[in-house]
Amino acid sequence: DVKVTQSSRYLVKRTGEKVFLECVQDMDHENMFWYRQDPGLGLRLIYFSYDVKMKEKGDIPEGYSVSREKKERFSLILESASTNQTSMYLCASSLGAGGISAEAFFGQGTRLTVV
């Protein structure tokens, strides 16, 4: 069974802290994504990676960075957490090889609260 695993289900951090959200997929997928989801705003793409060490900014990259050192792992980093980054964070992966689209598989989500 395919799986995308996010390191934490719930997280509470203080303003100014550096926060790491980890995501691991076991499907050998090329593409990995980080989204945040807020009521009324839907899923917004933060960053996208199409290969190891390759990344592209999404719609809302400000205040975030990402790391993909290994194919199976995609990390989202909040350099200095702020209260407006309180949200549900969702990681996803898809096959994506050669520009061929495929369904995306999502993790269970991390509900981050910044106080």
Next chain:
Amino acid sequence: SQKIEQNSEALNIQEGKTATLTCNYTNYSPAYLQWYRQDPGRGPVFLLLIRENEKEKRKERLKVTFDTTLKQSLFHITASQPADSATYLCALESSTLGRLYFGRGTQLTVWP
């Protein structure tokens, strides 16, 4: 700029009826369109993918249409059940690299 719109935030229908959800897009030329289901507190789950050269696709009680001229997809659930209550999202790719964008979703409630 690119935009994906789902026709309404909420849709309430009676059990047994057909639910029809709409996804409109502008400034895209997608080769694929996807539909997902999301339950509260969980990640979206893939339902169906339809290609630009496919007019219609079916899976059990689900049917999706794709009209590239109108830039619209319709998602139908026939013989709806209370268990179909969830938020339904449409998604498009914006480039050959596979970047995936989502609409805001339509929350469907099926009442007995």
